[in-house]
Amino acid sequence: MQHDGNGWVQCARGHRHWGRHGAAGLLLHAVDDVGAVRVLLQHRAAWSHHGDTWGLPGGARDSHEDVIAAALREAGEETALAAGALRVRHTFVDDHGGWSYTTVHADTPVPLATALNQESEALVWVPVDEVASLPLHPGFAATWPAVRAVPLVLLVDVANVVGARPDGWWRDRAGAAGRLLLELDALRAVTVPVPGGQPAVVGRVAAVLEGASVAAADPAWVQVDRTARGGHGDDAIVAAAAGLVGAGHSVLAVTADRGLRDRLRSLLPPPAAPLGVGGVVGVVGPRWLLDRLDHVDRP
Numbered sequence: 204m205q206h207d208g209n210g211w212v213q214c215a216r217g218h219r220h221w222g223r224h225g226a227a228g229l230l231l232h233a234v235d236d237v238g239a240v241r242v243l244l245q246h247r248a249a250w251s252h253h254g255d256t257w258g259l260p261g262g263a264r265d266s267h268e269d270v271i272a273a274a275l276r277e278a279g280e281e282t283a284l285a286a287g288a289l290r291v292r293h294t295f296v297d298d299h300g301g302w303s304y305t306t307v308h309a310d311t312p313v314p315l316a317t318a319l320n321q322e323s324e325a326l327v328w329v330p331v332d333e334v335a336s337l338p339l340h341p342g343f344a345a346t347w348p349a350v351r352a353v354p355l356v357l358l359v360d361v362a363n364v365v366g367a368r369p370d371g372w373w374r375d376r377a378g379a380a381g382r383l384l385l386e387l388d389a390l391r392a393v394t395v396p397v398p399g400g401q402p403a404v405v406g407r408v409a410a411v412l413e414g415a416s417v418a419a420a421d422p423a424w425v426q427v428d429r430t431a432r433g434g435h436g437d438d439a440i441v442a443a444a445a446g447l448v449g450a451g452h453s454v455l456a457v458t459a460d461r462g463l464r465d466r467l468r469s470l471l472p473p474p475a476a477p478l479g480v481g482g483v484v485g486v487v488g489p490r491w492l493l494d495r496l497d498h499v500d501r502p
């Protein structure tokens with residue numbers, strides 16, 4: 204039945220919730236022009252339950268639909284975003300007993316234009332790091348620490364990755380590096396798992412070029428770091444990682460170079476560091492990156 208989910212229920216914890224079959228919301232990520240990972244938040248209309256707070260677009264699930272369909276339908280009504288423009292990644296269920304709320308994690312490369320309906324005062328793409336400082340809907344405030352993604356900088360040892368793909372790169376190193384840089388553009392705002400199992404969203408790609416590949420052309424979004432002529436690529440990558448970590452970024456480095464991996468791992472954040480403390484969260488090999496480039500879904 205259409206909208207048979209509309210109605211109040213009491214959960215096992217004694218709260219009153221909207222949604223007879225539970226509710227679902229869309230946690231949508233995108234990356235702005237300066238590399239900040241943003242999420243789309245709704246400033247809830249004053250007349251609504253817990254009005255005048257910030258939360259996710261979403262609402263009650265109907266009995267005939269699954270939670271992802273419910274989140275996309277409700278978010279579509281409230282934001283005018285087309286579901287086809289979004290890449291749905293995973294869900295997180297907050298089960299209260301007798302009622303549950305499902306957060307649907309999705310991403311899209313850039314912050315898309317939205318249109319309000321009467322349920323919102325505003326729709327704003329908020330930097331992930333600023334969400335907790337807003338007056339949040341109490342339900343969203345409770346799940347935010349569990350659902351928030353780590354904004355990630357991918358630091359790519361271009362020569363090492365290019366060398367891992369036998370596509371004739373040795374005949375034209377600058378051309379092969381340039382092709383990889385263009386491909387890396389497709390990773391904008393893509394959700395990737397990082398060691399520890401936490402979801403992360405790629406906010407920036409920093410690519411280090413060395414030797415003959417420094418002549419490669421720059422793509423729009425990927426930040427390219429060229430080592431000085433005769434400079435050592437490993438030193439440039441360690442320096443780039445240290446600079447990013449020092450600025451508070453979480454860095455996932457891509458290289459198979461064993462000595463470089465050990466140097467990068469010395470930049471790990473301290474054990475049990477809180478989110479937002481920068482560090483090298485992991486070092487992965489070229490195969491990890493090439494697999495992602497082969498399977499990236501373009502919306």
Ligand SMILES: [Zn+2]
Binds near residue numbers: 217218220
């Ligand atoms: Zn409850």
